[in-house]
Amino acid sequence: MPISGFPEWMPPQRMIEQRVIDRARATFELYGYAPLETRSVEPLDTLLSKGETSKEVYLLSRLQAEEGQKSDDQLGLHFDLTVPFARFVTENAGKLQFPFKRYQIQKVWRGERPQEGRYREFLQADIDVVNRGTLPFHYDTEMPLVIGDVLSGLPLPKARIQVNNRKVCEGFYRGLGLEDTAQVLRVVDKLDKIGAQKVIDQLIETAGASQKQAEACLQLAEISSEDGSFADAVRKLGVQDPLLDEGLDELLQVVETARELNPGLVVAELKIARGLDYYTGTVYETQLEGYERFGSVCSGGRYENLATVGNEKFPGVGISIGVSRMLGVLFGQNALGVSRSVPTCVVVALPNEELRRTCDRTAAALRRRGIPAEVAPTAAKFGKQIQYADKRGIPYVWFPGREGEPDTVKDIRSGEQVEADATTWEAPAADLYPVISGS
């Protein structure tokens, strides 16, 4: 029986997921991010030290645990890859070279109610850069570019990375005289869902805003642009605050850099600002065109204070692809497919059991040259053996030649059958491995 929130996919889906992982890994490494894997478990107080997300943490307990176990030696499964990474950095600061760029592709766990695209166990592909003291801002501009490269190499709907800066929002709200900036953000973020009037109502009711303040917040939230024009639009609202200016300048850099290097990828969207509560500046959220209602498939941001050792700070910026969510929703709409359900490229037909050794040698010769091959399970009629391949989407069936005659290989899609030698035959590059495609 399935367990709620812990999805298990079939081999075709897993093949697609592995392709995504391969692509992410290759791209991350192209940008110089070093591989890392951290343990899945952290002391509870490490997980909770920043932010109060306690209810979503899965705790680890032994069946034979002592009765009165203290909460400070409780272990919890990590709910993201950034917090464990921050812990790792502070623990190993002396052995690392800074700025430190690393990627992690691992499962994370959150105890929320599952829905389509929301799981309790899911895979994230995460990159972060941290430095001692201060981290140059240009890394904030790199994050969306890396993600753009990962996603554009896959048959996925077009991705739009929405960027904002918490300094803009906080500076603006503060300049406006509003205290509970976090609550303002939460309300403003619902704009698309509940509409302008309800946002204003809720700001007045839950965030202590006046009608005028609420309207100003709404005006800010409605600003969006693919170029630097958002900054002028914000300034026209007439709110003054040093933090606001700082945020606008940073956001401008992210947007303009992306516009030059990958036009159409990034958009400044001043209503998005959620994500985990340790973000202090740039924040990213990513939607796939046509799948907006499923939320962000790739989020992250800048964190100034997540990691500290003594009075030394390790600020960072990172972004992480929600691989399970992204694939889960695409699978749900049948928007992704794979050319076959197994890796096999060639099935070697087995005329009779006496010839199994011969057929094994044929398959071995193919494998030696990198062609995935298997011998048919039983010496059934050739029609059955072709069906075995066809059902799995395997493109080729290999027929051993009789009594000194040459072998032949048949492309079962076209029916074309030609003489072939297992030590020299090449599969067309497009057929060698399963191919994933969008639809």
Next chain:
RNA sequence: GUGGUCGUAGCUCAGCUGGUAGAGCACCGGGUUGUGGUCCCGGGGGUCGCGGGUUCAAGUCCCGUCGAUCACCCCA
């Protein structure tokens, strides 16, 4: 964690006001004595998510539970 909707064969679903389970597709076999996909014929397969209750009788009504999904919360 709170609330709503849903849960019949591998898949898509039918099953009226309770009377003891069906179709299409898929699958298996044969027609087709070692080269598939079409066509024809035949066949297997269901503790009606699970557990309890009401009833002479429950797929159908009630309660609980598990799972899916939606909203809230939160977020990948």
